Amino acid sequence: MKTVRVAGGIVQEIIPDYAKPVDQWYGEAFAAQCHEAPDEVEQGWRYDADTGTFAPPAEPESPTPAPLDALTVTQLAVAELAQTVEDNNTATQLAIAELAEALLGGAT
Known part of the structure; x- marks a missing residue:
């Protein structure tokens, strides 16, 4: 004691x-x-x-993350959309290049 x-x-x-x-x-x-x-x-x-x-002392609670505000949600959505457009644009460019190569017989 x-x-x-x-x-x-x-x-x-x-x-x-x-x-x-x-x-x-x-x-x-x-x-x-x-x-x-x-x-x-x-x-x-x-x-x-x-x-x-x-x-014993109580374990401290994990802090709750702050909810995303409307601006942050919008920014995340725009960033995701921009990535999708970029991915689609790259895929489109590759498809055009393949088509041109096929049409021109490899003379691109």
Whole structure:
């Protein structure tokens, strides 16, 4: 077991063994914030005063990506359309070149 100081339901610090008893080193007001905790408890853990239990800090939630605004959606659509036109244009150019080669007998 170890002694920890809790404020706002969060373990703020681990009290070193040499600083015990806490009330003699720090005074009654500070000692009132201290609790015995299992050895695995670390700074940042949550403390439930109603049950006297400790829990690791909650995993941070992944940020939700911001929704695309109308301009960005339009820009993406235009970029996709431009790529399609370029792909089709290249295919058309290749088809014309093949046709010309066939018609001219390779004299292109």
